[in-house]
Amino acid sequence: MFDGLIERLQDIAVVANKELKHCFRDAHVLIYTVFVPLILYPISLVSLSEYTLWREGLAETRPVRLAYVKDGMERIPELVQVVKETKKIAVTESEDPIHDLEQNKLECVVDGSGAPEKINVMLNPSSDRFLETRVLMQSRSYDARALAMKNAVEKVAGANKVSKVFEIETHNVGTMGGRKASLQDMEITAFSTTIVLVAFYGYTMLIITVGAIYPALAAFTEEAEKKTKATTYLLPVERSTVVVGKFAAVTILTILSGLVNFLSMAFVALYFTAKLEWLKRALTLAMKQYSLENLLGVLLLFMLSTLLVASIYSLIASTAKSFKEAQNISSLVLITVTILPMVALLPGWTLDIRTAFIPILNMVLCAKAIVTDSVGGLEMTVACAESVAITATLLYLSQVIFWGKEPANANQDFSAANR
Incomplete structure (x- = not known):
């Protein structure tokens, strides 16, 4: 057999x-x-990674050019502060920002004259950095909104830390794979x-x-x-x-x-x-x-x-x-x-x-x-x-x-x- x-x-x-x-x-x-x-x-994955890193570096060496409409700049201090702390955005002075935006001399114009009810962010769709600028300004607007909310709460609360009321601490009481960890x-x-x-x-x-x-x-x-x-x-x-x-x-x-x-x-x-x-x-x-x-x-x-x-x-x-x-x-x-x-x-x-x-x-x-x-x-x-x-x-x-x-x-x- x-x-x-x-x-x-x-x-x-x-x-x-x-x-x-x-x-x-x-x-x-x-x-x-x-x-x-x-x-x-x-090769495809590494090339994609290198391209992404190159774009990130390019955003810092060639930041997005932004200008404010002068009449509304003082009404949006939180957004101004957030943008100032962002390396990927360079604030420039412009006598006619709308015209410069149309001529691709700027990537973004912010009009805060209607704040806090409405803030106009204007972009040029013909710009090769249109999508990048849009995503960047959306993320910065969320940060500015959070900062404005924090400032408003602290201003109303005064000495009472209203923002601390709902802070929750979590503690681990279990294990993962038989191992204790945070x-x-x-x-x-x-x-x-x-x-x-x-x-x-x-x-x-x-x-x-x-x-x-x-x-x-x-x-x-x-x-x-x-x-x-x-x-x-x-x-x-x-x-x-x-x-x-x-x-x-x-x-x-x-x-x-x-x-x-x-x-x-x-x-x-x-x-x-x-x-x-x-x-x-x-x-x-x-x-x-x-x-x-x-x-x-x-x-x-x-x-x-x-x-x-x-x-x-x-x-x-x-x-x-x-x-x-x-x-x-x-x-x-x-x-x-x-x-x-x-x-x-x-x-x-x-x-x-x-x-x-x-x-x-x-x-x-x-x-x-x-x-x-x-x-x-x-x-x-x-x-x-x-x-x-x-x-x-x-x-x-x-x-x-x-x-x-x-x-x-x-x-x-x-x-x-x-x-």
Whole structure:
């Protein structure tokens, strides 16, 4: 029995090796499995970050030019004070501010003559800094409003600190992941843990999904499109061995895509951590929640998700009659597979007996429960068992559809051909 099992595994390994070589000769596989996660996404994120920092620096070296209508400046002291303390705004004198605004010599004109009932902030839509100026003035107006309210309350209250009446102090009486921490640290930890985990899981699911599509098409769909299935039929192995070998090749390339994605994400995370102090603190607090047992548990769930994704696209690829048809179907599935992990970010979504039956999402919620020490044994078992059952069912259907008949009958044909 063991000799037959070893021989079967060797046949599967041979088929998987041949399929891997075939897949790596496909340009689509190289682009979407290696190039996109390793180069394109990190470069895009880093470039976006550098552009944002450049724009921030530009706002300070070339501040927004603002002028006041002289008759109303003394009626808006709070806004004048807030604007004066803002480095991104430079107050300039103008004899005719409206005309200068129309000539793009100013980005903003403030008329406070109608204050406090109404303050007019005028912008020029033709200015290349119109949107930036609008957002900046809106944020400064909120600050000025808060300052004016504070001054009004203190003026009316006098010695009585009315503004202190409703101040509330919060104290932490619980733990997060079995660790005692301040309430602020707990909030940051809970937030960052969820964001890091779900963002990593969701982004990685996107990458491995994209990485699984073209290996599956190369392994299954091209057989039908190029009419090489008759040649594959002559291989001296059982047909189920061929399908399992193809599935193994798709799974290996899917895992490879995930590993490449992990390396590129690690680079991007280190880059942003070095740039942003608050992100460094959030990641530090989040990583304290990850023990070796947690990491192994999340890795197991990730492997189950990978197998499920590989089986989904193996079924699609074995069903499609052409490369284009498989691409169209895969695009629809891609949307669903990548949206489900993001649902875990929504309030109220936790692992329970109902969400344990939702594929993909249940794996993300299991990982979230592991990290936050809120996992339930029954729900975890149901989620993992369902994922394995769906994977096995899809693989079986891939085999049936790919060969066009029941595997049992195919094996009988194979045995008869060998006599």
